[in-house]
Amino acid sequence: MARVRPLSGFPELTPRDRVVEAHVLSTLREVFALHGYGEIETRAVEPIDRLAGDSEASKEIYVLQRLNAEGDAEAKLGLHFDLTVPFARYVEENQGALQFPFRRWQIQKVWRGERPQEGRFREFYQADIDIVARETLPEHLESEVAIVMARALGRLPIPSVTMHVNNRALVEGFYRGVGIDDVAGALRSVDKLDKIGPDGVRAELAEQGVSETAADAALELARISSPDASFAAAVEDLWETTTKVEDPSDAQEQLARGIASLTALVESVNAAVPGTAVADLRIARGLDYYTGSVYETFMDGHEGFGSICSGGRYDSLVAGGGFPGVGMSIGVSRLVALLLSAGLVSATRGVPSAVLVAVTDEETRAASQGIADRLRDRGIPCEVAPSAAKFGKQIQHADKRGIPFVWFPAPDGDGQVKDIRTGDQVDADADTWEPPAADRWPGVSAADPA
RNA sequence: GUGGCUGUAGCUCAGCAGGUAGAGCAUCGCGUUGUGGUCGCGAGGGCCGCGGGUUCAAGUCCCGUCAGCCACCCCA
DSSP: OOOOOOOTTOOOOOHHHHHHHHHHHHHHHHHHHHTTOEEOOOOSEEEHHHHOSSHHHHTTOOEEOOTTOOTTOOOOEEEOSSSHHHHHHHHHHHGGGOOSSEEEEEEEEEEOOOOOBTTBOSEEEEEEEEEEOSSOOOTHHHHHHHHHHHHHHHHSSSOOEEEEEEEHHHHHHHHHHTTOOOHHHHHHHHTTHHHHHHHHHHHHHHHTTOOHHHHHHHHHHHHOEESSTTHHHHHHHHHHHSOOOSOOHHHHHHHHHHHHHHHHHHHHHHHHSTTOEEEETTOOOSOTTEEEEEEEEEETTOGGGOOSEEEEEESOSSTTSOOOEEEEEEEHHHHHHHHHHTTSEEESOSSSOSEEEOOSOGGGHHHHHHHHHHHHHTTOOEEEOSSOOOHHHHHHHHHHHTOOEEEEOOSSSSOEEEETTTOOEEEOOTTTOOOOHHHHSOOEEEOOOO
């Protein structure tokens, strides 16, 4: 038999690390549900022609095909590479059964055939929330998703986060006003500002045929940011002083709408979750279907991790038009991998058991199992020692697994339970004894801020 | 998908210029015959990632491959 080997980009966690991932997942579910979002789960596959919207993305798609398919049969199914495409199909398919605006959360694995690196995998969890409307999507919902995500992230055992927000209409209006026609292309270049610097962006824009003055204006715009509404005045000043196209009235109108929308977003998010949102006019997002608010979220002090939660507003979820919506997505696997490798979080233990019931000798194993079952009846996770080794060994067995309590049965009664961290040992009754709430199940602790 | 760096014990890493594989920690045993963690003594543990090549001789040099990481690309 061939030796087993890891598969590049398909990581598997130890039980202890999975405790961290599971904790993150359940925390997100709870916060999403608290805000009225319902869960859906979609199938793992979609027709390839639906997935492969553009040829760029299609290179990443894993296809699904029967091993013994006819030799010339073309693969028709592919694994989804995000949750937005399947969600769009789901909404279209079930529109008669859904109430709008429709809020949903969805946490599933997705697959991308990319070259793996730390925190970048080929199979990973994504956690999405979206709200879609049938006809028009009220603007306040663009604030709502940001607030829900900010609260969800706030509940995780991670450092505080800052959500950088921008508005596509604002940027597009501005760009068109200064004579940049390929708005999407320009955005992609400006998005690289951190990586390639202002001169790099200028060079890329020049290649796209953007004039020097327009490129400078775009870079000036990207420099503006504020944790409140004061960005608006800065944008308006820049607009006044910059060289514009012959008739910028349409562009100016679009710009004004974007400014108003971004102002409302920053103010309402910060009212709900103070200190979270920053209007940052450099945030672009590579995806070109966004039309309104766009979001990128960074962990304070760990900006190098990149965005851990992002999204935006789109005018139309489905190809034929209709169903405007807004959504955000957390790359859970990426986030968890980065947290673990940076030592920012750890599980309190890797096994569920809060108690190890010791075995005095094999003749009385049944008595130990009886104690364990009575604890389980009351929802206390426990296990029975694998062998009747010396008690010192049994304590070590518990200690290595992080099990905080060892129960020593006695011939006459239930015996005693010992907290092996403190050494405290007390008489106990298996029908009434309770571990502290914090010890009952494995938990996740944030690293002490150094 | 393109380019680069790395791969030696469970972990972190030494290994000289090609000359029979090492340390610390961890593990196991005993001292300590039924309540651990200290200390002392001892032991086990290696397809030197995998395959091929050069050489009298390869952990060491060359090629390929796989895996991890980094930069592109793209994004979570």
